[in-house]
Amino acid sequence: MRATRRTVLSVAAALGVSSLLGGCGREEITVLDTDAEVQLVFWSGQSDEAQDLLQGLVEEFQQLHPNVRIDLSPGASSTEELLQKLAASFAADQAPDISYTFGSWASQLERSNRTLDITSTAQDPDVRWEEFPRAARDTARPTGRRTIGFPAVVDNISLFYNTTVFDRAGVDHPTPEWTWEDFRTAAKVLTDPATNTFGYAYSVSGSEETTWQLWPHLWQNGGAVLEESTGRSAFQSQAGVDALEFLRSMAVEDRSVYLDQTDTKFAQLFASDRVAMMTSGPWELSALRTAGTSYGVVQLPGTDGDHQTVSGPDLWTLFDNRDVNRAHWATEFTRWLTSAEQDERFNVAVGNLPLRLSEATSPAFLAQARELPGLDVIEANAANARQTRPTVPGYNGLSEAVGNAVAHVLQGRGDPRTALQDAAEVADRALRRG
Incomplete structure (x- = not known):
């Protein structure tokens, strides 16, 4: 759409x-x-x-x-x-x-x-x-x-996996019970510099695409975007630092993440069997069908059984x-x-x-899910969207600050704690201005 x-x-x-x-x-x-x-x-x-x-x-x-x-x-x-x-x-x-x-x-x-x-x-x-x-x-x-x-x-974001890349590497397909450590281990094995294949992909454009991919990691670690009592930034908590450190370790240490400056190229690489996994949503399914990509979809990996996702x-x-x-x-x-x-x-x-x-069991939706494999999984994953992305005045300024922090850290240009603390200062100014 x-x-x-x-x-x-x-x-x-x-x-x-x-x-x-x-x-x-x-x-x-x-x-x-x-x-x-x-x-x-x-x-x-x-x-x-x-x-x-x-x-x-x-x-x-x-x-x-x-x-x-x-x-x-x-x-x-x-x-x-x-x-x-x-x-x-x-x-x-x-x-x-x-x-x-x-x-x-x-x-x-x-x-x-x-x-x-x-x-x-x-x-x-x-x-x-x-x-x-x-x-x-x-x-x-x-x-x-x-x-x-x-x-x-x-919508919501789920885990897409390219079965061609998995099978070529001899790696078992993801399951709904996967943890993030399962995910990291697989991404590292699936990465092959010789063929320029990556286990995972992440946006580093600094846009909302960069930011909202972080929120499930934050929430699953028990963190929050905002303090409920004050309305100020809360993403710089230890939960936020842990979430960003996990992504940094994959991108900088494992080198298993394709860092996309464009927000769009990672999906093209996934479709052409060059990226093994991406976190994305239902808007990708038609393009994957057109490309003839062999893929599967499961809910996001979890932390201590928590598989929260984000909806926009x-x-x-x-x-x-x-x-x-x-x-x-x-x-x-x-x-x-x-x-x-x-x-x-x-x-x-x-x-x-x-x-x-109520439409999830309708004949129309079930027929469409047969045409677009994974659509039913993404619909069921809506139950994991238990928190709402903030709609407060100033959110866009907060999003820009967080997106820039994530992009810098994943490209090896900062540490998670300092980057998120600096982002919180910028975000709080945006929240005060509204």
């Missing part, structure tokens, strides 16, 4: 300024008339197959509700550009009614004061809000005060254009779009995980 993974940093300042500038030029409509003619603007953030499926669903909704017209477009040339486009739309008082947004933007968007609050809709028993995974529900309520939209995509849900965020009719139909459309019946025809159809836990 996404053109690339979540590598965008914040334009929070632009959002803040835009929210002050917008809101002056249009008469407010406060009395609901569900029969009134309504035109909605919908920025999808999609391309190709997903956009076509979404267009068909939009047309179907319009047939069901002839007074509603939905102007569907990708919104920008790439999903990453939507945040800046939204900031500009606020300033011009021309915000869309619905937009696809990365979950890491949620707190900035709520602080813009341009989002709708659909908490009352989420509390409607017919919506079955509890069927969305916890990480998705939490992301839609970034500060716990307002619900700014519906989940659009749910994205949203259909709803925006307030001071028109109760537009707000009503934007909410009704996204409610309809994210129902199990429509989700099977959209997310499941394009190879994403189903939005709702």
Whole structure:
């Protein structure tokens, strides 16, 4: 669904300024008339197959509700550009009614004061809000005060292994019971400098791709990203140091890790039998099928039986254009779009995980899992996403600081304790600024 993974940093300042500038030029409509003619603007953030499926669903909704017209477009040339486009739309008082947004933007968007609050809709028993995974529900309520939209995509990272590389080296395939020490031992054996083959791969771009790969290691060691009582950085704890030291030992001492500056090349090397293992998500499966790669998927290795993973849900965020009719139909459309019946025809159809836990046994999902081996394993791994990646203001600054620290350490340019302590100082400044 996404053109690339979540590598965008914040334009929070632009959002803040835009929210002050917008809101002056249009008469407010406060009395609901569900029969009134309504035109909605919908920025999808999609391309190709997903956009076509979404267009068909939009047309179907319009047939069901002839007074509603939905102007569907990708919104920008790439999903990453939507945040800046939204900031500009606020300033011009021309915000869309619905937009696809990365979950890491949620707190900035709520602080813009341009989002709708659909908490009352989420509390409607017919919506079955509890069927969305916890990480998705939490992301839609970034500060716990307002619900700014519906989940659009749910995912998590699991362990992918290339069976060709494993079999060539005579190494047993990973099991769900693997520890990280099992993982490290296998990666070292699977690395072959003569053929330029690596046991594992890790992003060192310093982006969110770098950062969120660290969180499962942190959580499994008993650590936290933030202190619950103060909201300050907590990743520099001993748990964080241990997590980063483990990765450093693989990269620097074992030399079993391909260090990817691009966020994208490691998946290509995995597909071409040059990387034995990667931690990734459902977005990789279609490309692996196209490449004809022989692979398997299991949950992440664990620490003392703890196999926690990280999830990065994205949203259909709803925006307030001071028109109760537009707000009503934007909410009704996204409610309809994210129902199990429509989700099977959209997310499941394009190879994403189903939005709702109840879809895991549906014929549509089971059929897609047969087409994309490992999809069912990744769906089941959602149960290991027990903690939510923070959505607080300033998270993007924290992510950048952590990503840079990890990248430097894995490239042998620092020690974990010092790097994380320095990152915490930068992150805390970002958290204070929001």
